[in-house]
Amino acid sequence: MELNAKIPEGPLASKWSKHKFNLKLVNPANKRKYTILVVGTGLAGSSAAASLAELGYNVKTFCFQDSPRRAHSIAAQGGINAAKNYRNDGDSVHRLFYDTIKGGDYRAREANVHRLAEVSVNIIDQCVAQGVPFAREYGGLLDNRSFGGSQVSRTFYARGQTGQQLLLGAYSALNRQINEGAVQSYTRHEMLDVVVVDGKAQGIVTRDLVTGKIESHAGHAVLLCTGGYGNVFYLSTNAMGCNVTAAWKAHKRGAFFGNPCYTQIHPTCIPVTGDHQSKLTLMSESLRNDGRVWAPRTPELAQRLRKGEIKVEDLKEEDRDYFLERKYPAFGNLVPRDVASRNAKEAVDEGRGVGGSGIAVFLDFADAIKRLGEDAVRAKYGNLFDMYYQITDENPYKHPMRIYPAVHYTMGGLWVDYNLQTTVPGLYALGEANFSDHGANRLGASALMQGLADGYFVIPATVGDYLATIGPKPVDANHPAFAETTKAVKERIDKLLSLKGNKTVDEYHRELGLIMWEYCGMARTAEGLAKAKGLISALRADFWKNAIVLGTNDEMNQSLEKAGRVADFLELGELMVDDALNRSESCGGHFRVESQTEEGEALRDDENFAYVAAWEYKGDNVAEALHKEALVFENIKLAQRSYK
Amino acid sequence: MSGHMNLTLKVWRQKNENDRGGFITYKATDISPDMSFLEMLDVVNESLVKRGEDPIYFDHDCREGICGMCSLYINGRPHGPKRAITTCQLHMRSFSDGETITIEPWRSAAFPVIKDLATNRAAFERIQQAGGFVSVGTGGVPDANEIPIPKVIADEAFNSATCIGCGACVAACKNASAMLFVSAKISQLALLPQGQQERYQRAQAMVAQMDEEGFGNCTNTGACEAECPKEISLTNIARMNREFFSAKFFKEEEIR
Numbered sequence: 052m053e054l055n056a057k058i059p060e061g062p063l064a065s066k067w068s069k070h071k072f073n074l075k076l077v078n079p080a081n082k083r084k085y086t087i088l089v090v091g092t093g094l095a096g097s098s099a100a101a102s103l104a105e106l107g108y109n110v111k112t113f114c115f116q117d118s119p120r121r122a123h124s125i126a127a128q129g130g131i132n133a134a135k136n137y138r139n140d141g142d143s144v145h146r147l148f149y150d151t152i153k154g155g156d157y158r159a160r161e162a163n164v165h166r167l168a169e170v171s172v173n174i175i176d177q178c179v180a181q182g183v184p185f186a187r188e189y190g191g192l193l194d195n196r197s198f199g200g201s202q203v204s205r206t207f208y209a210r211g212q213t214g215q216q217l218l219l220g221a222y223s224a225l226n227r228q229i230n231e232g233a234v235q236s237y238t239r240h241e242m243l244d245v246v247v248v249d250g251k252a253q254g255i256v257t258r259d260l261v262t263g264k265i266e267s268h269a270g271h272a273v274l275l276c277t278g279g280y281g282n283v284f285y286l287s288t289n290a291m292g293c294n295v296t297a298a299w300k301a302h303k304r305g306a307f308f309g310n311p312c313y314t315q316i317h318p319t320c321i322p323v324t325g326d327h328q329s330k331l332t333l334m335s336e337s338l339r340n341d342g343r344v345w346a347p348r349t350p351e352l353a354q355r356l357r358k359g360e361i362k363v364e365d366l367k368e369e370d371r372d373y374f375l376e377r378k379y380p381a382f383g384n385l386v387p388r389d390v391a392s393r394n395a396k397e398a399v400d401e402g403r404g405v406g407g408s409g410i411a412v413f414l415d416f417a418d419a420i421k422r423l424g425e426d427a428v429r430a431k432y433g434n435l436f437d438m439y440y441q442i443t444d445e446n447p448y449k450h451p452m453r454i455y456p457a458v459h460y461t462m463g464g465l466w467v468d469y470n471l472q473t474t475v476p477g478l479y480a481l482g483e484a485n486f487s488d489h490g491a492n493r494l495g496a497s498a499l500m501q502g503l504a505d506g507y508f509v510i511p512a513t514v515g516d517y518l519a520t521i522g523p524k525p526v527d528a529n530h531p532a533f534a535e536t537t538k539a540v541k542e543r544i545d546k547l548l549s550l551k552g553n554k555t556v557d558e559y560h561r562e563l564g565l566i567m568w569e570y571c572g573m574a575r576t577a578e579g580l581a582k583a584k585g586l587i588s589a590l591r592a593d594f595w596k597n598a599i600v601l602g603t604n605d606e607m608n609q610s611l612e613k614a615g616r617v618a619d620f621l622e623l624g625e626l627m628v629d630d631a632l633n634r635s636e637s638c639g640g641h642f643r644v645e646s647q648t649e650e651g652e653a654l655r656d657d658e659n660f661a662y663v664a665a666w667e668y669k670g671d672n673v674a675e676a677l678h679k680e681a682l683v684f685e686n687i688k689l690a691q692r693s694y695k
Numbered sequence: 696m697s698g699h700m701n702l703t704l705k706v707w708r709q710k711n712e713n714d715r716g717g718f719i720t721y722k723a724t725d726i727s728p729d730m731s732f733l734e735m736l737d738v739v740n741e742s743l744v745k746r747g748e749d750p751i752y753f754d755h756d757c758r759e760g761i762c763g764m765c766s767l768y769i770n771g772r773p774h775g776p777k778r779a780i781t782t783c784q785l786h787m788r789s790f791s792d793g794e795t796i797t798i799e800p801w802r803s804a805a806f807p808v809i810k811d812l813a814t815n816r817a818a819f820e821r822i823q824q825a826g827g828f829v830s831v832g833t834g835g836v837p838d839a840n841e842i843p844i845p846k847v848i849a850d851e852a853f854n855s856a857t858c859i860g861c862g863a864c865v866a867a868c869k870n871a872s873a874m875l876f877v878s879a880k881i882s883q884l885a886l887l888p889q890g891q892q893e894r895y896q897r898a899q900a901m902v903a904q905m906d907e908e909g910f911g912n913c914t915n916t917g918a919c920e921a922e923c924p925k926e927i928s929l930t931n932i933a934r935m936n937r938e939f940f941s942a943k944f945f946k947e948e949e950i951r
Binding site: 180192507 | 711744760762784786820839840842857
């Protein structure tokens with residue numbers, strides 16, 4: 052199958068507006084004859100569902116949480132980018148486009164990213180109109196800050212809770228449509244498969260997590276807004292329930308998976324304290340605006356510190372290595388996430404780590420407190436400092452924070468064309484669930500932007516073209532494909548429930564996570580990846596023999612829920628390793644040890660790898676087929692990233 | 696890395712909404728003070744699963760205090776003994792070795808238990824759906840900076856907007872009143888210029904839905920404010936009452 056990204060012809064800046072004009076429209080009187088199924092209710096899902104219902108379509112939303120408002124977008128802290136240029140500091144749509152392509156290490160599509168930058172300005176307007184309380188200045192206008200490696204102040208924020216406020220905005224728009232009867236909301240429902248009829252997605256199969264009831268829902272289009280798959284690493288900043296199941300089932304039904312190995316490791320997370328750790332907590336990257344990252348200069352000093360022979364305060368200035376400032380004088384502590392994370396790992400690998408485990412570096416606010424005063428620091432970062440204090444029992448106003456990178460975001464996801472359609476017609480992927488806009492590394496404050504861009508502005512235009520093409524004929528819910536898919540879902544549940552071994556699902560998940568972190572984490576080698584492949588496939592085989600899955604289907608059964616999700620992660624993990632193995636260059640969040648510059652920086656290989664790797668499922672235990680979508684850069688000159 | 700704390704847990708177990716339910720006692724051993732409360736329950740559950748027993752069902756998701764999913768009534772207090780945090784942010788260092796901890800679900804007729812420690816909070820959804828929004832569609836809105844808002848007003852609206860919808864206010868209240876929750880949303884939009892057009896319809900619609908759901912009334916005890924993990928203030932309730940009474944006493948055109 053030939054991949055067609057359907058990128059419109061013409062100059063970059065007019066592609067989107069021209070494309071919108073060329074897209075077919077659905078007659079207003081016909082819109083109510085269509086049903087659209089939206090899976091996931093985070094920023095992408097809620098905004099899409101609300102916007103589509105406003106247009107007149109029937110919409111059904113599904114989420115596994117007890118309310119759409121609890122989707123994990125809620126936890127995003129830092130902010131959302133928009134090319135408003137309210138600061139008069141030289142920002143523009145083109146600059147946001149350029150920064151995003153460069154930040155993504157030249158592995159994203161020009162046309163998609165430019166569209167993202169274009170609609171970014173509309174997102175802020177939309178959110179403000181809904182009553183989202185963004186930070187403001189005394190004059191009453193919106194405040195901005197610089198964020199995550201950006202040289203301009205284009206980030207809009209709502210204290211450290213931007214994701215929460217944006218999601219509550221989208222949720223309120225969704226509620227309005229539910230109130231009007233245009234949206235039916237299904238909570239505590241998990242999607243377990245896609246129904247494909249004659250090559251088109253026409254429905255889904257869900258499980259009611261309270262009663263266990265398996266049912267199918269028919270629709271003219273299915274939108275997967277189901278987030279990322281960071282929990283394949285077990286420990287990540289994702290919520291406990293975040294999973295790949297919806298995307299993975301779609302993949303097995305024919306949707307290609309794009310760039311699965313692109314994982315973002317976020318540099319500023321609270322370090323692990325023990326085996327009981329269930330998740331990692333991120334602290335906004337905005338902390339790097341004022342905090343200075345450092346490690347003791349030598350392993351000896353670090354060791355004495357860990358043993359408690361000396362205190363942090365005893366370390367003289369010359370014994371502190373502000374390694375980001377030293378190595379990257381132009382960007383200092385504000386280098387992109389991948390660079391900051393790798394350097395922290397390097398310091399720890401050299402034995403210069405701090406804290407009980409030795410797996411952490413310092414993030415120090417002493418200078419900022421001296422310069423701005425404790426009150427000013429509290430006003431800016433109060434909630435983050437409180438959170439840190441709460442979790443670690445250490446006062447960050449008095450002692451430097453300890454931080455370490457953790458898995459945060461997955462740039463990879465279902466492959467989509469310019470219309471956000473996967474390789475299965477009628478099946479779309481939005482937000483973090485797709486692969487499209489962040490290349491190999493996502494810049495700070497870009498995830499919220501993408502989720503809302505896809506939901507509010509892109510999908511309402513593009514899905515209409517598909518719907519107009521297939522026509523408003525009702526979907527036949529009696530087509531045998533519905534019964535067959537439902538049966539397959541039930542059989543798999545029965546198979547999971549038959550597992551009465553001796554190892555808990557969590558134990559498998561933890562083990563998988565360790566393999567992924569060790570071999571497919573911040574630095575990857577061909578040798579390590581080959582080893583990981585064997586380990587994962589052995590673990591998967593063992594899971595299907597020795598896992599313990601308790602209870603029955605007809606009840607609230609967390610044992611069953613977890614088992615289904617971990618079983619899918621065990622398959623995804625292997626694909627991630629295959630993809631990482633194939634991409635023998637370093638780029639963005641994917642660092643191949645074999646491919647680095649003399650200075651130890653990531654070395655891209657544009658000649659051989661300027662493509663999107665889109666993987667096609669070929670059957671259980673059969674190698675997936677690799678399809679390549681060449682990335683064509685007509686407006687940007689590819690350059691090795693340098694933040695020196 | 697396990698810890699040294701040993702605890703006795705009295706946990707509410709209930710198979711489903713129709714089951715009567717009751718307390719069951721469990722031992723939690725080798726607990727580390729660095730564990731969060733939910734991680735402690737994970738450890739207990741892991742050992743239950745190993746023994747082939749049904750693990751304790753509790754709601755949780757983000758585990759960083761923002762999604763509002765977690766909801767335990769610990770030793771008679773929603774979200775446990777510490778102020779201004781959710782259960783997921785509560786750590787075992789807040790308890791002593793050897794302690795007995797009682798864990799119950801939210802207790803309110805409007806939040807029926809669906810299993811063990813999880814309740815159905817759909818009543819909150821329906822209240823929000825009744826009017827917790829500004830009626831603007833996607834597109835066609837003014838430039839963001841054309842709606843200036845004084846910083847003090849924006850900050851006050853933000854304080855109301857931080858509500859996570861967990862339901863601790865209802866659980867804390869002797870009347871199981873939802874007024875703190877409802878008033879937070881009404882306040883946020885009543886304070887902001889964007890919310891003015893519909894402020895009175897909103898207050899009436901949301902209060903009517905709240906009453907229909909069977910929540911109790913407010914007797915100004917203030918337990919909700921004391922237990923709210925996001926420190927939503929009682930002032931919101933006063934503001935909601937004003938919005939509601941203004942809407943009832945006057946005709947729309949007179950109160951603009």
